[in-house]
Amino acid sequence: MASPPLADRVRALAHDLYWTWEPAIQRVFAALDPAIWKASHHNPLVTVQVASPARLQALAADADFLALIAAAESARRDYHRSKSWFRRTADARQRRMKVAYFCSEYALHESIPQYSGGLGVLAGDHLKAASDLGVPLVAIGLYYRHGYYRQEVLADGSTRALYPDYPPQLFPLSDSGVEFDCPVGTRKVRVKLWQMQVGRVPLYLMDTNLAPNRAAERELTAGLYKGEADLRLRQQVLLGVGGVRALAALGIRPTVCHLNEGHAAFANLERMRELVASGRSFDRALAQVRARSVFTTHTPVPAGHDRYPLAQVTRALRPLLQELKLDAAGLGALGREDPANRQ
Secondary structure (H helix, E strand, O other), X not given: OOOOOHHHHHHHHHOEHHHHHOHHHHHHHHHHOXXXXXXXXXXXXXXXXHOOHHHHHHHHOOHHHHHHHHHHHHHHHHHHHOOOHHHHHOOOOHHHOOEEXXXXXXXXXXXXXXXXXXXXXXXXXXXXXXXXXXXXXXXXXXXXXXXXXXXXXXXXXXXXXXXXXXXXHHXXXXXXXXXXXXXXXXXXXXXXXXXXXXXXXXXXXEEOOOOOOOHHHHHHHOOOOOOOHHHHXXXXXXXXXXHHHHHHHHOOOXXXXXXXXXXXXXXXXXXXXXXXXXXXXXXXXXXXXXXXXXXXXXXXXXXXXXXXXXXXXXXXXXXXXXXXXXXXXXHHHHOOOOOOOOO
């Protein structure tokens, strides 16, 4: 059987983000066209798209390049066939584990600007480490079509924030084929799921830039950490509540939910709603969610966290709270170290 065209082989390598920490694969992309590779912030999909047909044709007949891409494909194949630490050491009970990891940003590579800084770097490295170890983990986040802002210095020395548009074709995204509705305030927001493959770990990114949604709802996934406080609150509802509903739409039932920073905190309320809807009592649902949750914080100082009046949070979560039969006072109690403390 004939080998697929060279460009298709390159794209196949690019759609597995294992390449971001495997030098043998990076060498293929750099060799395609060093100038484009550098100018595109090392984006392999842009490099293969912009490279001239003559260049690709010449590489397809270049023995050295063909050896390079064969070595890259072999490295990727060996990685996925290798028996990971988890597969070697986990017992039968542990093999039933499925970790769902929630974060508002992921820094997987400079060519995928879906992150702001350290929190994203931590999250991206967490996925790569989970892949290497073989930990059964699935990640959830948001797909920001403008990413995080870029800063431009003007001639007079002042600066301005730019929000470039990043269409999905620029990134190694695959259409999961899954869409679902998420309640945000009094509205049902339509959500599409994109998938990125980070070695052995799938990362699902939610997108609300869809025709059925109003402009304000499309803005939920426009950019990362934009200035409007109410927009950020509604993004957090989407990340937490929508993230849990995304897993349900995918047929994934996690045994543990890991919330990396407080942006996805509302996920635990949605998990409780699912349990109550299935017949659990409120107290039993709360105990079960607590027992199956992990929380990590990257910024343990007040300045690193949004604060909202309880009434505003209650409005943003109204449909969910109604199903839980939870009023504002009860919601506030869940957020306190001492639920009886009303101050």
